[in-house]
Amino acid sequence: MPIDVQQRVTLSQAISIGARMVRLTWVLLFTLVSSAHPREALAQPATYPSRPIRLIVPYAPGGVADLMSRIIAQRLGPFYNQQIVVDNRPGSGGHVGADLAVKAPPDGYTIVFATIAHNCAYAMYSRLPYDPAKDLQPVILLAEIQGVLVVHPSLPTRTFKEFLALARARPGELNYGSAGAGSATHMAAELFKVVAKVNLTHVPYKGSGPAMTDLIGGHIQLMFENVPTAVPFIRNGKIRALGVTSRQPVPSLPGVPPIAGSGVPDYEAVPYYTISASSKVAPEIVRKLNADLDTVLKLPELAPRWTELGITVLGGPPEAAVKRNAVETETWTKVIKAAGIRAD
Numbered sequence: 001m002p003i004d005v006q007q008r009v010t011l012s013q014a015i016s017i018g019a020r021m022v023r024l025t026w027v028l029l030f031t032l033v034s035s036a037h038p039r040e041a042l043a044q045p046a047t048y049p050s051r052p053i054r055l056i057v058p059y060a061p062g063g064v065a066d067l068m069s070r071i072i073a074q075r076l077g078p079f080y081n082q083q084i085v086v087d088n089r090p091g092s093g094g095h096v097g098a099d100l101a102v103k104a105p106p107d108g109y110t111i112v113f114a115t116i117a118h119n120c121a122y123a124m125y126s127r128l129p130y131d132p133a134k135d136l137q138p139v140i141l142l143a144e145i146q147g148v149l150v151v152h153p154s155l156p157t158r159t160f161k162e163f164l165a166l167a168r169a170r171p172g173e174l175n176y177g178s179a180g181a182g183s184a185t186h187m188a189a190e191l192f193k194v195v196a197k198v199n200l201t202h203v204p205y206k207g208s209g210p211a212m213t214d215l216i217g218g219h220i221q222l223m224f225e226n227v228p229t230a231v232p233f234i235r236n237g238k239i240r241a242l243g244v245t246s247r248q249p250v251p252s253l254p255g256v257p258p259i260a261g262s263g264v265p266d267y268e269a270v271p272y273y274t275i276s277a278s279s280k281v282a283p284e285i286v287r288k289l290n291a292d293l294d295t296v297l298k299l300p301e302l303a304p305r306w307t308e309l310g311i312t313v314l315g316g317p318p319e320a321a322v323k324r325n326a327v328e329t330e331t332w333t334k335v336i337k338a339a340g341i342r343a344d
Contacts, residue, residue, distance in 0.1 A: 062209020
């Protein structure tokens, strides 16, 4: 049956009205979804990362921070199908590198390997170019690592008790190296000085690597070094291990006793590490990084490597790192005040 002009107009109007109603329905639905999840819509974490990520190591190559960062980068890069660029930026006890991370665009493409210097031992500084407590946020609690007291073979001590007697007999004459002011290797030695009542002279470096080079060369007498980087030199006889900083023996150092069981019962220093980022990085990006780093840390094929290095993987949500930082800050602030440490 033919449709007259009036019917065609009516039909056209109906179709037009229907189309407008469909468009309006989609607009309303999009508005509701966007308003319910404003951060997610803005951050778009599903597209992250779309380019290489810079992982700043705030120490020179050769230390445990550099070693762990490269292991993580090698695994996380293929996981993201993006390169993870390890960028060594030593200086000021690790604070030069952390400051770069804080001042980078807060888009999640610059992160930093953070140590005790950034997480909890910054009270020794009266001024820094950034505020570690406010400007950095932990992404993940990475791991704990045991430390070991090592000496140059020329030092006439073959046991920890002999070393303790020598240090007390020669106050201020023995020089110890560290990765820098506020580093784990520095704070382990300062805690030892307080609880063992000895006087050692601090020689800071821009990382454990350069400090270890000088220890092997005999330019300094001792270090409280992290086990992973000390073991190779202990095994080839270039340095001598006298005691571990944890309360339990370390499997990779058989026969080396805990310092706590060798005459200094109140001593324990177990360094821990985080990956951190600017506090301005969106929570969605932090959560994604956290989940993916946690997956990489706990890859079954990496387990033997962590055990070999004496590294205890921790992981967990960002809140676990926040809690650990709070507890450790209270502890190390007391040590800093008791030892009168100033790093400015």
